[in-house]
Amino acid sequence: MQDRVLLDVQHLKMYFPISGNGLLHRKTVPLKAVDDVSFSIIEGHTFGLVGESGCGKTTVGRTILKLYEATGGKIVYDGRDITAMTEKEYFPIRREMQMIFQDPMTSLDPRQTVNEIIGRPLMLQKLVSSKKERDERVQELLHMVGLKKDHANRYPHEFSGGQRQRIGIARALGLNPRFIVCDEPISALDVSIQAQVINILGDLQEKMGLTYLFISHDLSMIRHISHRVGVMYLGHIVEVADVEELYTSMRHPYTQSLMSAAPIADPEIAAASKRIILEGAVPSPLNPPSGCPFRTRCRFATDTCADRMPELKDVGGGHLVACHNML
Amino acid sequence: MSEHLLEVQNLRTSFVTGGGIVQAVRGVSMYVDRGEFIGIIGESGCGKSVSMLSVLRLLDDNAAVKADRIEFDGIDLQKQTRKSMRKILGRQIGMIFQDPMTSLNPLYTIGNQLTEPLCYHLKISKADARKEALNMLETVGINEPEKRLKQYPHELSGGMRQRAMIAIAMSCRPKLLIADEPTTALDVTIQAQIMELMAELKTKFTTSTILITHDLGVIASVCSRIMVMYGGKIMEQGTAGDIFYRPRHPYTEGLLRSVPGDGSGPKEKLIPIPGSPPDLMNPPAGCPFAARCKKAMKICGLAMPGLVDVAEGHKCACWLLYSRASGNREV
Numbered sequence: 001m002q003d004r005v006l007l008d009v010q011h012l013k014m015y016f017p018i019s020g021n022g023l024l025h026r027k028t029v030p031l032k033a034v035d036d037v038s039f040s041i042i043e044g045h046t047f048g049l050v051g052e053s054g055c056g057k058t059t060v061g062r063t064i065l066k067l068y069e070a071t072g073g074k075i076v077y078d079g080r081d082i083t084a085m086t087e088k089e090y091f092p093i094r095r096e097m098q099m100i101f102q103d104p105m106t107s108l109d110p111r112q113t114v115n116e117i118i119g120r121p122l123m124l125q126k127l128v129s130s131k132k133e134r135d136e137r138v139q140e141l142l143h144m145v146g147l148k149k150d151h152a153n154r155y156p157h158e159f160s161g162g163q164r165q166r167i168g169i170a171r172a173l174g175l176n177p178r179f180i181v182c183d184e185p186i187s188a189l190d191v192s193i194q195a196q197v198i199n200i201l202g203d204l205q206e207k208m209g210l211t212y213l214f215i216s217h218d219l220s221m222i223r224h225i226s227h228r229v230g231v232m233y234l235g236h237i238v239e240v241a242d243v244e245e246l247y248t249s250m251r252h253p254y255t256q257s258l259m260s261a262a263p264i265a266d267p268e269i270a271a272a273s274k275r276i277i278l279e280g281a282v283p284s285p286l287n288p289p290s291g292c293p294f295r296t297r298c299r300f301a302t303d304t305c306a307d308r309m310p311e312l313k314d315v316g317g318g319h320l321v322a323c324h325n326m327l
Numbered sequence: 328m329s330e331h332l333l334e335v336q337n338l339r340t341s342f343v344t345g346g347g348i349v350q351a352v353r354g355v356s357m358y359v360d361r362g363e364f365i366g367i368i369g370e371s372g373c374g375k376s377v378s379m380l381s382v383l384r385l386l387d388d389n390a391a392v393k394a395d396r397i398e399f400d401g402i403d404l405q406k407q408t409r410k411s412m413r414k415i416l417g418r419q420i421g422m423i424f425q426d427p428m429t430s431l432n433p434l435y436t437i438g439n440q441l442t443e444p445l446c447y448h449l450k451i452s453k454a455d456a457r458k459e460a461l462n463m464l465e466t467v468g469i470n471e472p473e474k475r476l477k478q479y480p481h482e483l484s485g486g487m488r489q490r491a492m493i494a495i496a497m498s499c500r501p502k503l504l505i506a507d508e509p510t511t512a513l514d515v516t517i518q519a520q521i522m523e524l525m526a527e528l529k530t531k532f533t534t535s536t537i538l539i540t541h542d543l544g545v546i547a548s549v550c551s552r553i554m555v556m557y558g559g560k561i562m563e564q565g566t567a568g569d570i571f572y573r574p575r576h577p578y579t580e581g582l583l584r585s586v587p588g589d590g591s592g593p594k595e596k597l598i599p600i601p602g603s604p605p606d607l608m609n610p611p612a613g614c615p616f617a618a619r620c621k622k623a624m625k626i627c628g629l630a631m632p633g634l635v636d637v638a639e640g641h642k643c644a645c646w647l648l649y650s651r652a653s654g655n656r657e658v
């Protein structure tokens with residue numbers, strides 16, 4: 001199959017207005033949650049997005065799905081610029097672009113049965129024409145995610161976390177999506193249950209050619225499932241590469257520290273690996289440093305880093321790095 | 328007097344709830360030696376926190392705690408009054424919890440919360456306590472300690488709050504530190520800082536540490552001895568090497584297979600453990616893992632196997648080992 005770009009994000013910006021605390025004139029300051037982010041995803045592939053809490057991962061996902069109105073940049077989905085589309089123009093595409101959330105409990109309506117949770121969007125999007133057809137489709141979807149028929153009449157609180165996450169996946173799948181934003185879909189699950197959900201997502205991708213934007217802070221899981229990975233810091237993508245290239249030949253100092261901080265479930269490898277412990281925490285996005293966003297914690301920072309923001313440059317083979325002194 | 332710093336025998340804890348009785352801990356025995364760093368691992372709800380809170384007698388009144396023995400540094404903890412227990416907690420045993428916000432008091436400054444226990448336990452002057460507090464904040468890597476003393480918990484970042492909590496827990500140089508999921512809410516970068524700090528403090532003050540976590544990665548790098556809990560019981564215990572390289576319990580094996588390897592080899596499909604953990608309201612009579620275990624036999628549903636020695640210091644509770652032990656099958 002020819003590699004075909006399904007999603008192309010260009011210079012995406014999402015600024016949230018925050019009311020400042022100026023005493024005389026109340027003005028709003030922009031919180032630059034996502035600032036000039038570009039990447040693309042090939043159809044049928046998984047793009048992993050990693051970075052520390054608050055760096056803008058969820059905001060990227062939500063902006064792509066038009067849950068926020070982008071401040072700038074372009075979102076091209078399946079060859080069409082959807083950034084400025086009206087609600088009406090976007091409606092038929094909305095079905096194709098779905099999201100799975102971190103906390104399966106808060107994303108499912110506790111008063112609806114599983115049948116309603118999965119079935120209602122099918123009726124709304126007119127994908128089924130009768131109640132009977134809806135019920136059949138719900139059964140089929142439950143089967144796809146490894147749940148049982150009689151689960152359809154139960155309520156979310158009667159399920160375990162892993163099962164609830166499967167209900168969320170079944171709901172998203174019902175609309176025959178082509179693209180799914182998976183925002184930390186396994187973070188709230190027990191280790192022994194995480195693999196169940198990961199395998200279901202993997203099988204569905206294989207069978208249906210789904211494309212995923214997979215957000216996670218679990219670096220070993222990201223390596224396991226992604227084709228390409230982007231590393232975010234303070235609203236910017238600082239490095240992107242194909243997965244093995246990134247994990248074996250990272251060039252950005254932040255990527256290096258992030259990777260070295262990841263816990264390794266193997267005592268000998270853990271003991272042998274050298275850790276770079278980052279000092280301090282991520283600066284506030286309301287008051288980002290000048291120049292390179294990482295410079296306040298970077299071991300390699302030079303004067304240039306405070307003056308100029310490094311551009312994301314291709315260092316060969318689709319490996320992009322934004323650093324003045326790359327490794 | 329036992330040689331162990333902490334020794335717990337046959338701990339059983341249950342809660343009376345509206346829905347019935349939850350048997351959270353069902354016969355846990357464990358020990359910690361002086362200067363030892365041990366880990367307790369298991370999925371959420373398996374009884375890790377409750378077993379520690381039982382030992383420290385910190386549970387609410389709806390909890391019934393029974394044990395054959397709970398001895399800390401030669402003291403029988405079951406015989407202590409609330410008041411004498413309070414003296415031991417904070418002075419001899421320090422605690423760190425997953426969410427520092429629940430144990431830091433939002434109404435008092437960090438300085439207040441650090442100096443108060445120092446004055447109370449060590450009977451030192453305010454000025455000396457303040458000096459020690461500054462010293463402790465520096466030790467846990469909080470910069471500008473003078474300024475931090477005057478700040479309230481909400482003014483600190485998550486990682487800094489966790490450090491402040493460690494500083495409080497460590498300030499009286501406790502003999503035992505219990506850390507319950509101390510990094511679960513934190514980013515990996517901050518997690519690495521905190522784990523490094525805990526290992527450092529252990530070396531510096533020869534504190535014994537019990538680390539509770541559900542993260543195999545966190546436990547692999549720091550713990551010398553590990554206990555695997557499931558369904559309110561200890562399923563396997565041994566050195567980090569025993570647990571990671573020579574696991575004998577099907578649950579431990581399953582846990583290790585369900586996480587990706589270090590990624591250097593070819594990508595193999597993860598092998599999940601099917602199903603989900605048992606409900607401790609009506610725990611199964613036999614092995615709690617039986618419903619999810621591929622190797623389960625008839626007896627597994629009927630009775631719970633006891634822990635048997637599989638090697639020096641390596642214990643495992645599984646019926647598979649019994650047939651081996653009795654010579655029915657070769658290893």
Ligand SMILES: Nc1ncnc2c1ncn2[C@@H]1O[C@H](COP(=O)(O)OP(=O)(O)OP(=O)(O)O)[C@@H](O)[C@H]1O
Nearest residue numbers: 016031033051052053054055056057058059060285
């Ligand atoms: N609706 C909003 N209004 C104002 N600020 C917001 C809003 N949503 C997010 N932010 C801010 O934007 C930044 C990026 O947030 P985002 O949720 O995208 O982070 P994240 O990378 O997904 O973090 P996490 O790993 O914690 O989920 C943060 O500083 C956050 O506080």
Ligand SMILES: Nc1ncnc2c1ncn2[C@@H]1O[C@H](COP(=O)(O)OP(=O)(O)O)[C@@H](O)[C@H]1O
Nearest residue numbers: 342349351370371372373374375376377378607
């Ligand atoms: N105060 C309480 N009342 C009733 N049940 C409780 C209470 N605290 C904990 N439990 C139950 O005890 C079991 C063990 O809980 P816990 O020790 O917190 O698990 P974990 O291993 O995640 O730390 C769970 O089934 C939990 O729901």
Ligand code: SF4
Nearest residue numbers: 292295298305323324
């Ligand atoms: S640009 Fe400078 S501060 Fe930024 S990552 Fe590179 S070396 Fe570090």
Ligand code: SF4
Nearest residue numbers: 614617620627645646
């Ligand atoms: S006792 Fe039986 S069910 Fe339990 S782990 Fe061993 S084989 Fe499996």
Ligand SMILES: [Mg+2]
Nearest residue numbers: 057058059183
């Ligand atoms: Mg998020």
Ligand SMILES: [Mg+2]
Nearest residue numbers: 375376377507
């Ligand atoms: Mg707990």
